[in-house]
Amino acid sequence: MSGSDPELLPTFIKKLCAAYPDVENRRFVLGVSGGVDSMVLLDLFRRTQEVHPLRLVVAHVDHGTRQGSSAVDRQLVASVCLDYTLSFYACCLKPGQLTGNFQSSARNCRYRFFHQVGRDCFGDEPFVVVTAMSLDDQVEKVFMDILQGRSLLSSLGHPLPGAWRPLADLSKAQLYHYARQQAVQWREDSTNSQPDYLRNRVRLLLQQQLEPDFGFTTSQQRTLVHDLEAGFGWLNRQMNATYIRLVQSGELDGVALRAEDAFVQSQVAHRFLVENRLEPDGRKVEQFCYLLNSKGGTRYLDGGRGVEVVFAYDRIYCRPQRVEGNDAPDPLCIDGCGDYHFGDKSLRLHRSKKTERKWFPLGANLVIFPLTIRNRLAGDTLRLPCGSVKLKKFLIDRKVPRTERHRLVVVENAHGEIIFLEGFGPVSPVAGAADDGEYWIEITPH
Template identity: 25%
Template structure:
């Protein structure tokens, strides 16, 4: 969340209002000493191997209390674990000079500790408008792009975030009020892929620390931070949960609400893991009959089937499929699905010409050493070089640069499209390529392809490079092709 910050030097100075009341109510039964909190982090890192010795860690530091405490905790253990620590700060430029002061504050802290510091600023409001996003979501997206880029440049696969137990509890209630179920209620994981780059891990070593423990550490060790005034803004749902809902629940409970919530989330995660395993077993054995299965397992199977078909599962849709076998239901403007008595999900695929095709296009110019294009939620980065990688992979893709013109087109599947897939003798209908690759019908028209203007298709998302453009032993100029889908997640990280 974004708002005005003021610098705070401990003793902690809380804004007026309910914030102090909430965190004083959420004090654990016993707060450890500073050394005990450091040992707690040491133990958690050893158990989960979250932060292996010798790792390069990119710390996301906003300047607020949570991230500044994380910075100081990691700094205290840095030499012991031989970590190389890099401090990264994204300036959202939403609060004028206040945003700049945040960046300067974090930079000063990093330099005082002798740590490398990287920062970047972005026009969040323009990005939000161009991509039809809320300002909060646009800020999250740009921030993760910056953090992932910094991690890659520093040869790191770990971005360390300061989410803690109270954040986890708030997220649970936010998702509960949305009607989320299953895996969605298990909360943030201590290790998860970055939405900007799946090869980079988001590490959350403080998920088992309460906010009050972080406050205690800051008070006892004189950590300075900057407090964001928007944390009091009740127009944000998270703040309404924090300041209005959870205090009422706390009044009715003898135990800290975050502690209770986290315990419940752990139980849900274990049950969800069991259901997912049972679903895998049933799909292999197909016994007993679907109609005799426990309703919870039936729901899981329908959930998994929808995901496999590229469709978004919802409680109402799954309930319909369970209670109305062989009755089709429209799930998108052009897709109907129904469940058979045997538990299979059938997706009705209209004929090729029954639906409109997406005619949108985007020019891609290759004249320079690097090129970049944004096409809807698809982002493509291209680099030209005189040497290829030691090992070729599907992602990023590699081309023989001399086989490509400088002017290409990003577009979607169109009627009559043909594609010369690697390993095939000649071009075939792209529809047949999709069928053979078992690409769900619901996703085929959303895939991005790159083609010459009024000419052959060069590359197809989820399929690969066209045979005429592949790297061979005679290739002397290479084109690296890196792409990603922008994740539209309503929950900020």
């Protein structure tokens, strides 16, 4: 795409129609943060609606990390959507709601919310999540993956499913130029210039050293990303064929995988973890490959979130990491308030107390639907004011008998956080006291 405004919109429309020939029958969820990239994306879609009657909604996640500044971002996006008569949906996170690597957790949270908005708005109809990753973003990601020792194939070779990035060949300078020429409103994230995060340090390295010292121009950046994508595209096709050959009914052929070289093993391990919704960090992939090539009997890898990867001699598969002797019923997912049955227990979730006995308050900021009701699993972790702690240790410290531990019921929100533990009430550091805007929960035997 060119940076000149007369060419940008027609080229965008051409790209949209090429990607989705039935564009007028498509549904789109735009992820809009309020920054220049996403506001230009919103403007381009809005102008495209004058030519094609698109079905379009806008989703925004307020991470709540900039002490009021992020609220202004949300208000800007909401105001522009109101001017354009577009449906606007926002998710406001609370401090401490994201765990682990902040940027990774925030990204995962955004995509979960975008897809949830799509399901809520369009039901069973297919939809496309659209995000505003620019050329600069891609170059930064390449350098970040190199510095962190990640597989470049995982970032450029395995794009996020269901996400379209139409601005990926536009530089940040081109987006600023378009925004100024078209009077697009946007907000600058003040934290982008702070060296607190690796991405910001990489950005400063590119801006202050590589670009001026080595003439790392937009054209060279585009060539770099294009060549990487072409090479990884070919490699990804080879790896995809290999993966299909090695997987049958969700299980990996362990004998055949051991016969592959180390690179293929690591890439297959990465994809297997992704396909099973497990976080494929470098250490976990390394452990996967170590257990794959280890001798001995059946081996196990803790995949996190109550899932274990089982390494038998000839096959590798995932299963729930149940506590020994646990005959728990299948997990129950609920999408709203009401009375429910789970095994031999009754669960009631309401916006007001029905009785005075055994009801516990749950902060509305914790109740992020859908909720999962289940028995505890080995590996469950609680986030407490003093930090994270294994649920098993939590129960041992409180002298809960072994025979009762595996029967305890936990309530998990859509972010994978345990927010309620039977017999102990809310177990989050941000639970707080109940008020008129919060929920009340009760779990009792039938």
